[in-house]
Amino acid sequence: MSISKSSTMVEQLSNWVSSRRYDDLSKEAIHALKGRVLDSIGCAIGALEEKPVKAIRQMTEMLGGEPLVTLIGGGKTTPDYATFYNGAAVRYLDFNDSYLAKDETCHPSDNIAPVLAASEFVGANGHEFLTGLAIAYQVQCRLSDVAPVRDRGFDHTVQGAYGAAAGAAHAMGLSRFQIAQAIAIAGTGYNSLRVTRTGELSNWKGLAYPNTAMGAMHASLLAKYGITGPKEVFEGNKGFMDSIAGPFHIDWEKEDLERVTNTIIKQYNAEIHSQSSIEGLLELRDRHNIASRDIESIRLTTFDVAFNIIGGGEEGGKKIIRFKEEADHSLPYMLSAAYLDGQVMPAQYEADRIVREDIQQLLQKVDVKPDGHYSDRFPDEMACNIEIETKDGLSISIEKKDYQGFKTRPATWDVLMEKYNELTSKIDRELATKIAETIQNLEEIEINELTDLLGQIKIVEDDQ
Template identity: 25%
Template sequence: MTVTHTVRTYSSKEELPREEQLAHKLAAVATDPVAVEPEVVEMVVNRIIDNASVAIASLNRGPIVSARSQALCHRVVPGGGFTGQGSLLYGAPEGDAAVSPEWAAWANGVAVRELDYHDTFLSAEYSHPGDNIPPILAVAQHVGSTGEDLIRGIAAGYEIQVDLVKGICLHEHKIDHIAHIGPSASAGIGALLGLDTETVFQAIGQALHTTTQTRQSRKGEISTWKAHAPAFAGKMAVEAVDRAMRGQTSPTPIYEGEDGVIAWLLSGPEARYEVALPAPGEAKRAILDTYTKEHSAEYQAQAWIDLARKLHREHPELADPANVASVLIKTSHHTHYVIGSGANDPQKYDPTASRETLDHSIPYIFTVALQDGAWHHVDSYAPERAARPDTVELWHKVTTQEDPEWTRRYHSLDISEKAFGGSVEITLTDGTVITDQIAVADAHPLGARPFAREQYITKFRTLAEGLVAPEEIERFLDTVQRLPELKAGELGQLNIAAAVELEKSPKGIF
């Protein structure tokens, strides 16, 4: 039975006991030694596979090359004063030197996030809970944790992030969603290590304090920082836990303080937030509320890609812009204003825009999927694909509009009616109107083809093909599916060696 906590600002004259502060309540949930349920264990394994899939697929993309090159400047040298064995980087050859865990969290976090292709949870706030895995796994490898330890940590990280995402909206105040990752990753690391509640409390406060950023990283001409942002939060979480373990304290109360997050970054001193958390002894099941992506694009685009593919099969004439007068997508407030024409971003219609911008443009994504009947994590974003004249012509006929009913369903807490799609009206030049709708993506738990272990493995094989040797693919899949059995010091086996040369970035300061 969950317990709902009311969170508000307290003046400096008011006394708010530490145990009543949200950061402390989050820490208490993380450190509650409740057993992890079998279906949660199953999903943790699925998400480790999922993260590995998208990380491997992005190994030689610019942001990953840069982050990896930085991390490799911080190697853990045996006998060099380090207390752990270091953490491994995705793609690194077997036997390659390990790096300090905060830098592995950084490099692997960028690799996981770059393609916008891993899991998601959408509620009051937006999130990609799989961003918790790189920092938790990095620390687990460094300290020699067991598979069961890692499962416990990941389950806790997901629980805290999902609970925060359900209760506290950041984006309405233009604060980026990574402000929930700092606390959740810190909580997950604390659970992994079996730390006490006070230490995790201090780490959560420090991590939140250092990970509040604006959403300009997702507005206008979207830069490569978009992939780095959650990795930065993961890196800060590792460092926050390290500081807390050394007895260092954090700003308190971080959420409720007179000059705290709620008062100055969110809805202000008069605001009230309701955050529901598991009761003591209650299992951490939040990972089961989350869902992954079949396509490399913003989550709100997943259902639209599936609908566009369906329309391509049923109405192939729609691929020709000469046949189409207009395309009107009626959808939720978020889809319209963040990735739709309601954002008023000219870049969302610009064929020279960056990949980071195009994967946040529903007009572009719907157009390409409608014309191709498919979506590819590389080819669909290629400059020559975006610049195709017939695509540009059709693309500029696509607009979005908020529909109150789809907005209501988007925000519904009832999973049976919560929706991330909408309806589409395509008016042809001869006056014919074609309409269709979709509520959730095909891969969603309530979709046409829900993802299960088989689909996660297929996704991994597809993205690893040509980048990882066949025998290495099989070794990894065998190992990760035995995660609960892995003993202390064996988590390095969850790394994957690439069969291609890993590129290096230009030299920086390090």
């Protein structure tokens, strides 16, 4: 592939996207992609009964639409509506994967919904789906590396608009010209504000990327039908670099499809930067068996990104906790839940758990501060120190640099299956197993074999 140096950046990107093939994927990348799909589908199934997801389902059914693409849990609608609903289900628990750039963190498995919708829409096979998904991962992660936007007041979903459009357009088999238009339209149209994740958090925290992905899917459909977008979306007057990101460069000719292998899986249902501290606190809890009533304080020293986003730093205080969206972005709450309950899973975000006196009291005893040495080690490590001081003066501590699921201790398929089985415990076990086996063999199937199974999901109510 040869890219003209006189072409615009989006044209260079589209040239690269259009030339990617399944054979460009390494065995490691294929394995990682399938693991992220398994993990994300588990998250989606686990979220089907959550109120915002049910509300979006109700809205989607009311809107209707041509039955072209499957909804997880049954029914069909248009590709863009399906992208929003399925993406909301994947994202709502805040339990899907993450990618850590130095100054940006994103959740690239949010791209599964648009690429899956695009693949089903055109009758693609597993090879085409996996290639499109790898493209979406690569584009979003590389833009996160070189063009972070968080400190400029924009959300990490901004880079995702380019990735979701690139992946969906490729999966749909669009031409090189059409891919450029899809990316340009999505990149121009979806630049979300970081207020999504600061201050008093709302349902939108879990819906911002599904909305961006829906827009990227819509942009791909527009491009398919001949609608054009601004070809200088990156470098033009008032474009992405001029208005938001500042100057950057990616030589797409030299890019591979391996960024997915650098993504990490959540062990706990908690914001990604909390994972090592939760694991460390649980190790202290199990080792010393200190009753929560005897704790005077829990002191966490961590890296600056964790402090600023979930520790009470620049994105707001984290000790007034009233509902899920605040709880799963509060280190004091998540650490308290881990210590009191021995885990952090969806159950720890039930409304009656959040307001209970034991956790509300303990989270007030959690102090979080940043450390420059730990900050320098991020994102290669997720370093922190956790110290518990008891009321009688005993002090115990532990230092962590990673957790199970981090890139230095990656989650195996068996570990992912444990999480998947827990999240899918309320659906038919035979169906859950068949979905997992189908995902494990994605490269051998037509994508509608997976979506047909996802459409059969029904929540089995507990008899008790």
